[in-house]
Amino acid sequence: MSPLVVRPESPQDGPRIERLLDESFGKDRQNRGVYALRAPQRHIRSLAYVGVDTTGQIQGTLRFWPLQIDEQQADQEGDPAAVLLGPIAIAQAHQGKGYAAILINRGLSDAAALGYGLCFLVTDTPQVYRRYAFTNAQGRFSLPVDLGPKKSFLLMELKRGALSLWPTGAALGAAA
Ligand SMILES: CC(C)(COP(=O)(O)OP(=O)(O)OC[C@H]1O[C@@H](n2cnc3c(N)ncnc32)[C@H](O)[C@@H]1OP(=O)(O)O)[C@@H](O)C(=O)NCCC(=O)NCCS
Numbered sequence: 001m002s003p004l005v006v007r008p009e010s011p012q013d014g015p016r017i018e019r020l021l022d023e024s025f026g027k028d029r030q031n032r033g034v035y036a037l038r039a040p041q042r043h044i045r046s047l048a049y050v051g052v053d054t055t056g057q058i059q060g061t062l063r064f065w066p067l068q069i070d071e072q073q074a075d076q077e078g079d080p081a082a083v084l085l086g087p088i089a090i091a092q093a094h095q096g097k098g099y100a101a102i103l104i105n106r107g108l109s110d111a112a113a114l115g116y117g118l119c120f121l122v123t124d125t126p127q128v129y130r131r132y133a134f135t136n137a138q139g140r141f142s143l144p145v146d147l148g149p150k151k152s153f154l155l156m157e158l159k160r161g162a163l164s165l166w167p168t169g170a171a172l173g174a175a176a
Contacts, residue, residue, distance in 0.1 A: 004051035004059055004099050006106060013050055016058045024089035033145040034122040037084050038065045039174040044083065047111055051090065051099050059091040062103040064111060066175035067120060069141070073175055075165050079115035082172070083158075086121055100128060108132065108158065117162030118155055120172065126152040133157070141172050 009017070021029060029035075043063040051060025066073075067082040075081055085107065090099050111119060120137060123129065137155035140163075147153060157163050 002054040004053055004094055006049055006051050006060075006099075006102055009045070009048035009050050009061070009063070013058055017050065017061045020058060020061055020089050020091060021087055023091070025087065029087075033143075033147045033151070034084075034086070036145040037067060037120075037122075037143070037172065037174050039176070042066070042174070046114065047083065047107055049103050049106060051094070051103065053094075059094045060089065060099050060103060062086075062088045062100075062107050064107060064119075068173050068175040069118075069166050070170045071173070075117050075159075075162065079117060079159065081116070081175075082118040082120060083111050083116045084120050084122075086123070101131070104129075104132065108156075112158040115159070117157070117159045117165070119158050120153070120155045122147055123152050123154065124150050126154065129154060140168055141166070142169050143172055 043065050047064040049062045050058045053059050063086070065084040066080065067084050069081045072081060085104070088100055088103060108119060121129065121134065134154040134156045137153045140155070143153065155163070
């Protein structure tokens, strides 16, 4: 199996990414509650990555979405408040080789460099994220939808002290 190389997503990658996401999460994926936090077509272009094989085929994708907290787009220092990590998908033939970890490490590092304070994620496989500094966000922030009992709602600080800026129960939403 040829190795994957990570590069920034470009606009013409859209259709192949949609196909990979349909294969990974099902064609009804947009009915999932987490999509309430993803404004259509509004993922953060500078935090969007693909993994391509030696023929240039996209075999992996990671996107992040801008979030607002209590309707604020920025923290007290004017840095963007938060991002939502995901969706992340690696084509089946390339799974288990550490590519998700490469994409996630790259994304978290770039999000921190861009000044984002917090990173959230919703998942039914929290094991994938065990190696990162995610903690439980349930009850700490409120969501616009009920995610159901099977989902883990996690957060991590990208900027030290960012969590302390927001009161318990602060409302998360898709940034306009
Ligand atoms: C989840 C997914 C992105 C992982 O991609 P990957 O490149 O195989 O992941 P990595 O090789 O970087 O492995 C990351 C870690 O997560 C673990 N892991 C991967 N998939 C897992 C799963 N479904 N359940 C539990 N643990 C899992 C791996 O064992 C590995 O842990 P380790 O390093 O301690 O062994 C990939 O399986 C996928 O696209 N799945 C379908 C879509 C999906 O579920 N996306 C995540 C939704 S939040």
